[in-house]
Amino acid sequence: MKISIKSNLIIMLIFITIVLSAPIWGKVIGAAYPDLLQKFAIFALFAIGFNILFGLTGYLSFGHATFLGVGSYTAVWMFKLFSMNVLPAIILGTLMSGVFAYIIGYLSLRRSGIYFSILTLAFAQMAYSLAYSVLTPITNGETGLQLSQQDPRYLDALFGVAVSDGLPSTNFFGLSMSGYSGFYFCAVILIIGFYVSLKIFRSPYGLKLTAIKSNQKRMKYTGFNTRPYLLSAFMISGMYAGLAGSLMAVTDPLAGAERMQWTASGEVVLMTILGGAGTLIGPILGAVIIKYFENIFSALNTAELHSIFSFMPKFMENIFVFITNPFVGDGWHLMLGVLFMLVVIFLPGGVLEGLGKVTNLFKRILGFKSTKQGASKGESS
Amino acid sequence: MSYILEIKGVNKTFGGLHALADVNLQIEEGETHAIIGPNGAGKSTLLNCCIGRLIPDSGSVTFNGKNMIGMEAHDINHAGMVRVFQTPEIFPDLSILDNVMIPALAKRDGTFTFNPFKKMADQHDIHDEAMSILRDFSLDDFADHIASSMSRGNKRRLELAMGLIQHPSLLLLDEPTAGMARHDTNNTIELLKEMKRQHGTTKVIIEHDMHVVFSLADRISVLARGHIIATGTPDDIRNDPKVKEAYLGESEDE
């Protein structure tokens, strides 16, 4: 299949440049601080993984946050038991989610369509309820699993890592994982994750997944056993989620059960659809948009709105502040809901399709021949 | 004599309806065998029982000496029995080229291959094979088009191409020319004849169009109300009074 004439190399170079320069372009939109940039990277990774399942096979999982949570809990336990070095944490976090994804996927993939969605949702809700209550010895319930001074950290003790006065912080062979170094670490993982996703999209394996989405019945009569394809895709996307979850623990060593709630699963669905399901870049775009809303729009208040619109005449300024006010601050959820509806109604291909339309419009205005929308032709089914 | 496909005593009921009643049918290697019969005679049910979509209540389906009943659809495909669907079962969201490459991949990769790091663009063997079959069907100009945007006739041709690219030892064709214009139908007949000359592929065809049936079939079986009422050469069938009564007579009335 032809996704694009662009070669992998060029796409990767552009992608790497954009990701690593985030602290610079982030300043333009007021997002240049480590925590938000880390979140961009982590949730982009989460959404990329979700997209491998949903975007390629069309199976809509409503329980992916489970794997995010499993990755986080595993990572924090690694910090507590073995070492503050992040390597064991992210490796085991990813593997553990893979195991969970295998079990849940094995059962859920026996059904398709909305039955599959409800099965994943049911598993996720069970995991969440148990983590919140009965499994408290492992998860520390509502407060969330935290590091403590008294943790054994056998590996660190073995290698004689000095015990600090306060809580130890996560590191990658001595490089601290908070602040910008933490972001760059996440960014590198994101780049690797994106590369893997790019390879999958352009492999025969990826093509077969897309074909499953397009017509699963035919795939069976064509001689493919679709179950292992679906299960492997489910596991890969679960492992992405686990990796994202362990990165959350790497940048901030705390894991809470609400990470696994169904609304958290819903969030990644929103991200993927908002950006453009089935496209390479769409989910990343969606993740960035939603996290940006959550962190920046939610903090806007009337005073700041006034200063944003201060370039207008006073009465216009007041009108605009009046209109926008319900959508920012504590109203950012409303903003999200409206935006989301607009995208689903008018742009089934997500924001990416919108951008494609705008680009084509400009091209037409400028006299270029309009191009076929190849890349954004991945709507859900 | 050994048969490539042997259907013995197959029964299938839906609720109270006896769709197939003690059906026996032998397909010889290399022949083109047509199954005809009025609507609701059980033709499609019979095909579905062969490819694993339905499981007969009793009886056996033996293909190349192996029992097919209870086998998964994908295993039946790899055993060499491939079906072409009446209403096109293509991949509507994919390009024409992809639509043909996927069955080619199935032939090469088996029921499951995990190769996420191979480049699709490097699969030259598959690509060339697909392009060549698209040329045979005059679809090569549309290789980049999304399948759902094609005309119905082109979809039917694509459907045929998807079946043929797997080089099956037995091809089950469910009304391959339904909905085609006359000259498309003729092209298809030529194509199927050509295929027989080149590969000697055994075919079972379900067809309403008697023109197609009599131009292609070596032998014909007539199915009515779940029973095989006659099997023989086209000439035998033409002259069989039972057939006339059950089928041809009816169609003349229409």
Place this chain on the structure above:
Amino acid sequence: MDAIFLQVLNGLDKGGAYALIALGLTLTFGTLGIVNFAHGALFMLGAFCAVLFNKIITFSVKVKDESITFFDAYKEQPYLEIWWGDIGSTIIDYSIPLSLLFTIPVMLLIGVIMERGLIKHFYKRPHADQILVTFGLAIVIQELIRTFFGANPIPSSAPAIVSGSAAIGAWFGLNDSLVYPWWRLIYLVFSIIVIFAVFVFLKFTTFGMVVRAGMADRETVGLLGINVQKRFTIVFGLATVVAGLAGAMYAPILPPNYHMGMDFLVLSFVVVVVGGMGSLGGAVFAGFMLGMLQSFASMNEVKAIIPGIDQVIIYLVAVIILLIRPRGLMGREGVMDD
């Protein structure tokens, strides 16, 4: 024995609410083929209809509150009481049952607007799109309610005469001290009546026959030359009204808050799927069954054997049923199989 008797009542009561919500959900699904994630929000809107109605009839004049000296505060006295005295007070006391008269037209209007304005454009779109757009709508509805009514639950009381408990033990010749809240009994009866009414409507009217035919085979009904569009709108309105009534009557049991729709949404979907998508009987049966199971799983004796079972029982049952019976308890072949 008494304990089990009470848990049966609890289960029936919960089940009544689940069944009512699931009924509308499965109706829209079965006839219109729409997976409506905003259905929980409709239930919530119903509860807020009751709140709004109460607000309207207690529309008040502001009287300076002399008891507060630190700042200017105002007390409120409803006009209804000023005008009609005790009759006004009685009307206010009965605001929840009276609000049903208000809820039905309002919810019908909401349903019609929703179907005409949004849902009808999604009949041909994939289920995933339907889920997503209605999910977005649910967020919007919920946030709008929060903007107008706040995040805090709003207490709504049943009429004084039924706000206490019924000596239900005496009725059944059990322990005399056995009591059960009047309003919950009323809710149970109410839900059974509504369910019954919906079934009668679908069974014995020509409209209902078309709807049932539509649920069995949507395409054919369209081919019969029946104006399906108009009927779809009415069916959607009906589902909205049922959800709204379930919500309005639930207000005294659970003080309405803007988030209650989401809390019920996941549950009602589980109910519908367990019952079988598009099966009315299945939804009702699954509603009562899951309500009952949840009740019994919360008993101390059960929790002592399996800790935490009360938190997961519904989902566990859903998983098991879906794995054993692919289309739920009463689902038919061909619905949502793709």
Place this chain on the structure above:
Amino acid sequence: MDKKNNISNLTRRGFLKASAATGVALSAPLFFMQGAYAEGKKFRNDPGSAKTVKLGFNVPQTGAYADEGADELRAFKLAVKHLNEGGGMLDTMKPSSLKGNGILGKKVEYVTGDTQTKSDAARGSAKRMIEKDGVVMISGGSSSGVAIAVQGLCQEMGVIFMAGLTHSNDTTGKDKRRYGFRHFFNAKMTGSALGPVLKDEMGTDRKAYHLTSDYTWGWTQEESIKETTEALGWKTVKTVKTPVGAGDFSQYITPILNSGADVLILNHYGKDMINSLTQSVQFGLRDKKVNGKKFEIIVPLFSRLMAQGAGDNIKGILGTTNWNWALEDDGSKAFVKAFGKEYGNPPSQAAHTCYVQTLLYANACEMAGTFYPPEVIKALEGFKFDGMGNGPTEYRAEDHQCLKDVLVVRGKEKPKSQFDLLEIVKQVPRAEVEYKADIFKGDLGPYEVKS
């Protein structure tokens, strides 16, 4: 305004002004823009020579506690106004170093964040305030889980956290932090305060049944109350954990009817408490007589906003609260008057504790003469003050818990106004609720934090 310190802020405001922003994009990334470190003692977000200082208010703006969060935010804004312009409790607090000209001569500004009552979201918005907006202090929170999560973060990042409404013993118990301070009381103190009142009102021969929210706050409260009541001679029939957000509690309530218990203790808060109390009353628990005694319900932690949600059902129910607007001391009066004038309704206890916390932090900075956290912490530790609505109060150095009187309240039978929902049964003096800091494990951690 000091331009250098506010670049990030300006760009955020200007995110719609794409044109203006292009210039900024070309400038190199200021990786260390937050660390405009002063000479000598380096610490995060040192305002240095800037004319303003920024505080971060992290409250639930969405979710179940949004109303409480909104009230907290109102209190914070009022506190900032008073810090900059004088008024309110600035006039009644003693000892006070506050002058009504900001903190250390710098005008106070604030940023807000939405915790969504989720640890992740709360830490996220706290990080934004610290990393992007450059706040020197964070306050707020309306749930113990969130408070503990944010407090841990603040310790790591070296920014002081003045907890808002959090009632779990863990906040200043096993999860206490050097950088975290709590003015609000806790479950342990609730138990000690309720004990004598329960004895007077209900005697020593009672059988209690607990319904407890299945998470840390619920458990610590259950434990504390159980300890107190069992010391009185009460028996605990059963403790039952209920899932958070259960909505319908009927299946948990019915077993109580025949359990032989004559007291129900609801260790629920917020929406859960409103629902479980409402339903308990509907099940006729309050009309019941068991063992020849009137059945009683106790809600150990109360708030006026919750009482509003529970409506008539709260009448006559005993509980404790940190503060109530009807208190007659000078501090409370000054605060309620200012708050009422500004917003038209009296403040909640959550608003009160947030307001006081903000003032206490500002005062500690003034006392220390610097924003350098270790010095500010030392000024707060062991600080004794009065005139803030709770009588003489002390910030205990060992665990950063405020020790003060606790109010035992009862839902008012005949409220005089829509705000007049609680009547004060007893003001339990500090001496009766005080406990030794070392009964809880945990370690405050260091003063100095590498940043």
